[in-house]
Amino acid sequence: MRTTRRILCLALFGIATLAHGAGASQPPLIPMPAQVSQVGEAFTVTAKTPIVVDAGDSEARRTADYLAALTERTRHLPLVVTQDAVQGPAIILKRDPQAPVKEAEGYTLDVTPQGIRVLARDEAGLFYGAVTAWQLMTPAQGSGDVRVEGVHISDQPRFAWRGMMLDSARHFQTPDEVRTLIDQMAQHKLNVLHWHLTDDQGWRIEIKRYPELTRIGAWRTPPDVGQGGEPGRYGGYYTQDQIREIVAYAHDRHITVVPEIDMPGHAQAAVASYPELGVTGRRPPVSPDWGVHPYLYNVDDHTVRVLQDVLDEVMALFPSTYIHVGGDEAVKDQWQASAAVQARMHALGLKNENQLQSWFIGQMGQYLAAHGRRLIGWDEILEGGLPASATVMSWRGTQGAIDAAKQGHDVVLSPAPQLYLDQMQSDRADETTGRLPSMSLQSYYDFEAVPKVLTADQAKHVLGMQANMWTEHMPTLRHIEHAVFPRMDALAEAAWTPATGREWHDFLNRLPAQLARYRVQDIGYADSAFAASVDVDRNAAIRGGKAQVTLSNQARYGNLHYTIDGSEPGASSPLYVHPFTVKLPTTISAVAIGADGTPLAAPRQRVLDVPALRTRSTGELDNCPGSDFRLRVQPTPDATSLAPTYLINVFDNCRLYRAADLDGIAAIRVDVARLPRNYQLAHEAKLVVAHKAGTPQGELVVRLDNCKGKTLGTLPLPEGGPLSFTLRGALVRQAGVHDLCLVFTSPITGPLYGIGDASVLPASEGSQ
Known part of the structure; x- marks a missing residue:
């Protein structure tokens, strides 16, 4: 019976060797x-196994x-590592102009x-073969x-440009942190x-x-959210010597x-550094x-010359063929309002x-x-025309890449989101x-860089x-590590591996080995794709005193094991096969286990009792109608x-608290944080x-059903005080x-307020 249940679980959950056959036998390589x-x-x-290279080949060495x-x-x-001839087994790294490879960056690898x-x-x-x-x-x-299994590999990349952009302007990374990302x-x-390296929030290159x-x-003063005092400066920059070292390290x-x-x-x-470079003359x-x-x-x-002077020093530091000049999000208000700019535009014969x-x-571009x-x-x-030699990086979806390729420009696909x-x-x-919205590991893996609307000749422009x-x-x-890894694995395979050679479930089977490599190197990767989710019908559980529990994870990968006795779940814990019922109160702990018996993610817990079921955390609160913009931020x-x-x-x-069971509810408690409104829109x-306020600092107003509904409660916001606080207030009684x-x-000129948790309270707790 246990074997039957295990096979059923694997088949339903879509994972591991039984589910994917041959894919599971591939060596654990990514890409x-x-x-x-x-x-x-x-x-x-x-x-005792030497690495052997040819004498005199410094690059192979x-x-x-x-x-x-x-x-x-x-x-x-x-x-x-040796350059001497050896007798017996060895790891041989050899460059040969006649090597049987099809493209630059290609290699063959044989294990015998x-x-x-x-x-x-x-x-x-040779380097990629060594990797x-x-x-x-x-x-x-x-x-x-x-032990390395016998294998023959013939390999080369699909694309010449396989990249990652690192923004050091908004937040500064130390040279060692940049090198950590280069290593990965x-x-x-x-x-x-x-x-x-440069933006409104910082100039990072000497x-x-x-x-x-x-x-x-290179330095900014963080926004003040009403605590008083002068915040410390934030910033930093890379000296030219540091940049040379990083460029060499990457090379x-x-x-x-x-x-x-x-x-x-x-x-x-x-412009803050040199106001004469701006339009208004003000700093x-x-x-x-x-x-x-x-x-x-x-x-x-003068400004054109200054920026060309800057490019001179940039080109001296970076030997790359390409220099990126941005060109995005240039709101033209200042140009439109400037008589000098308008005169220059007309003198140039521009419309x-x-x-x-x-x-x-x-x-x-000419420079x-x-x-x-x-x-x-x-x-x-x-927009407005482009020099013939310019290359376009498409970020506003893929249409920019399509338009540029059709015009004969080389393109790099880098779309948001x-x-x-x-x-x-x-x-x-x-x-x-x-x-x-979130972009999952699978959405990265499934991304196709060549738009289908391009002809074969146009597609050649996709770098x-x-x-x-x-x-x-x-x-x-x-x-950064949490955001990048393991999505970098999906990106790498989408950029390197032929489209016909990519298969999502096979990728998942190879990924646990890579997660182990991250752990050894202390890379703080996200386990979001494999973390167990514990789902219940909140209101049915509150009313019935018991909950039907469903376990899942985003990737639908791994065997889910769980406990309800407070112990940490592992491979020997009960195996999840189908939804099960527990009485309240109970704490469910769950974890996804890989085919080798190791956890794919940290165990996750969910407390199932009435107070927890009546609480919505920040991520469980929806947007109010009218705007789908959602951003998750920290207090500073x-x-x-x-x-x-x-x-x-x-x-x-x-925010919207969905599906509150208000029978017997008399109050609400909301944990709130005062957040800087540091957004230029x-x-x-x-x-x-x-929203109309009744006091200078405003209130948290609770309305029934929608944001124009009946007011159930008004909770005044404190004037000043700590950055985080709890509001509690009575609600007009409702049923259902x-x-x-x-x-x-x-006021929209003041701070934003974020909700950490919101809980509805019964009459017995409403006055506490």
Whole structure:
């Protein structure tokens, strides 16, 4: 009977070896190579197995040293690198111009009883073959000798551009933190780090000719939310020596660093440093706000020359062919209001501000081309015309890529929200900061970079794809790691592996080995895709004193085990097969277990008692009608912990508590945080909803059924005081199940208010 139940569970849950047959036997490699054949006998790598390279091949030696260091760090298996001929089994890394590979960056790898042999024409291919060899030597968490199954691999990437964008302007990462991300990119065979270095909130690159850019522009004062006192400055920048070191570090791992210097918009930090570069002549602060700002560079000859001077120093630091100039979100209000800008536009014979931006970008493109470089920018640079040599990075969906490819421009697919890493990975209550809607691990895996509407010739302009790590709400490396990993694995496979070679369930079978590699390297990956969810009908449980429990996880992968006795669940705990019933109060603990018996995620708990069932956490509160904007933030913009978080809508400070059973309910308790309203909304500011207040600081008003419904209660907001507090107040008695609208009437010029938890209380607790 136990065996029958286990088979049933696997079949229903869609996972593991029984569910996917041959896919489970693939070696634990990510990204999946183009061709893999499992043949012959295995080979056991021991500390006596040398890594052999040809004498005099310094590039192969560098790759061998990298492999040896990585294997020792992650497997505690020391391997000696030698250029001498050896007798007996070995790991051989060899470059050969006649190697049987189809493309640049390609390699072959063979595992036989005589050892592991990697063959490539170029150093990049040899490096990627070495990464594959390392993955074969780390099939699971462990140390020491490792058995590697016999295999033949012939591999090359699908796309030439396999990238990740790191935003260091909104939040600053130390050089060591940047190197941590570069290391992981290399292990995933990604080859472009798009480094976002300037924006309204900070200028992060030292420019020796213009020192104010970092003396002033690299630092901002965080927003004040009414606590008093002067907040400390936030910021930092990279010296030119640090940048050279990072670029060299990336180069050794076959990663090209493409810098982004934003223009003509996202210029407030630069204008704060040198006001004459702006349109108004006034010096703004370096912005503590997120969003779309009005500050643009002006278009006179002096400013163009200054930015070209900046590009001179940028090109000296970054040998990449491409230099990114931004071009996005340049609100033209200041240009439209400036007589000088308008005069310049007409003198150039241009019809509108879009053409003026095109002229501005064209000046930079011509300058870069004269120095042997190519301009790349966000898809707004298409508006008003584009230099023939320019490359387009499509972020506003995929239409920009389609339009650019049809016009003959090379393109990189990087659409929002599909490939934006600041989108949350799930809607779970225990997620940290980010934007919604969530972009799951599977949505990353399923992304196709070549739009179907392109012809074969047009599709040749698709250089590849990248994911963007914007950091407005990711202040620490731990936030970034949670957002990036393991979605980087899905991105890597979508960018490297042929479309016909990708299969979601096979990918899941290979992923546990990669999660083990993360743990060994102390990478704070998110387990959101595998974390157990415990679902019940709240109101039925409250009324009946018992709950029918359903367990699941986002990826529908792993065997779910659970306990109801307070113990931690594991592989020996009861196996979930179908919904089960428990009496209240009960605490359910659940965990997904992989085929090898190890947990795929940390155990999750849910308390099932009446107070908990009457409570909605921040992520369980919906938007009020009228705006679907959802953002999960922390109490301060530069928080160093991952929690607490608050889900807000900057356009309407209002939340919906769905399906409250109000029988016997007499009061409500709401945990609230006062949050900075640090958002620049440009032309969308008119969409912000103001709710009429009865006091200067406003109230939390509870309405029945909808936001225009009957007022059930009014809870005054405190004037000043702590950043977090609890509101409690009586509600007009109602019967039945109703939605509750929780609307803050505070002034829209003041702070936002976020709800942590909201609980309805029975009469017995209403006066407490």
